[in-house]
Amino acid sequence: MEKTELTIRDTKAKKPANLLKDGLTPAVVYNAKTESKSVMLDSAVARKLVKNSTTATILDMSLDGKDIKAIIKEVDRNPVTGELRHIAFFEIDETKEMAFTIPFKITGMSPAVKNNLGVLIEVHNAIDVKCKVGDLVPFIEVDISTLAHPGQSISVSDVKIPEGITVNQDQADATIVTVTELQKEDVSKVEATEESAEEGEASAEEPAATEEASAE
Numbered sequence: 001m002e003k004t005e006l007t008i009r010d011t012k013a014k015k016p017a018n019l020l021k022d023g024l025t026p027a028v029v030y031n032a033k034t035e036s037k038s039v040m041l042d043s044a045v046a047r048k049l050v051k052n053s054t055t056a057t058i059l060d061m062s063l064d065g066k067d068i069k070a071i072i073k074e075v076d077r078n079p080v081t082g083e084l085r086h087i088a089f090f091e092i093d094e095t096k097e098m099a100f101t102i103p104f105k106i107t108g109m110s111p112a113v114k115n116n117l118g119v120l121i122e123v124h125n126a127i128d129v130k131c132k133v134g135d136l137v138p139f140i141e142v143d144i145s146t147l148a149h150p151g152q153s154i155s156v157s158d159v160k161i162p163e164g165i166t167v168n169q170d171q172a173d174a175t176i177v178t179v180t181e182l183q184k185e186d187v188s189k190v191e192a193t194e195e196s197a198e199e200g201e202a203s204a205e206e207p208a209a210t211e212e213a214s215a216e
Contacts, residue, residue: 003060003067004049006039006089016085025084029063029070031091032098039063039089047084050075055101055126056138058092069094069133094133101126102137102165104176108145118150118179127156128168135164142176153178 009019009026016026025046030036050072053059059070074088092098103126112118127140142159146152156174161167 027087105139110147131165150181
């Protein structure tokens with residue numbers, strides 16, 4: 001990802017609403033020392049950053065002539081229009097361990113789900129960890145191909161955590177995904193879908209049979 005240019009913002013000069021009209025998104029950059037700077041950036045660039053970044057994506061930024069690395073900590077949108085109104089960036093100290101939230105990436109196919117035996121429930125979609133920037137990964141893979149029966153689940157302790165990353169103790173045994181049994185209503189829907197598919201196939205075959213009879 002390209003380096004993002006941040007410009008120092010005079011909070012008294014222009015209101016955030018006016019900045020947005022001018023194609024600029026207001027933001028703030030803060031750090032572990034509780035220092036913060038009000039900034040702004042091109043709105044098109046801001047939208048691209050938010051769309052393509054997770055809470056574990058390291059961003060290369062330029063602020064007041066200094067190159068920094070940061071992550072997106074908070075995003076504010078207009079609740080009605082969805083317009084991006086503000087971004088909070090957290091400046092990273094590359095020499096120290098910091099707290100991050102790393103998303104899970106579900107891979108594979110659960111046999112239980114494939115065979116209509118159960119429904120996959122995602123209990124947690126991310127995990128809180130501590131590590132240095134150099135050890136940070138964009139996501140942690142969770143392979144669900146071992147979930148063959150309802151009632152089976154995958155916990156954090158079942159997943160391989162990359163070296164250098166420490167999981168918060170209160171999440172060490174947390175459930176990531178689980179397979180629950182199909183309810184009667186769900187089973188009926190599955191059966192109805194299968195019956196409709198079979199009827200559709202039969203209907204598709206009938207014209208051919210009629211044509212053969214006519215030919216005779």
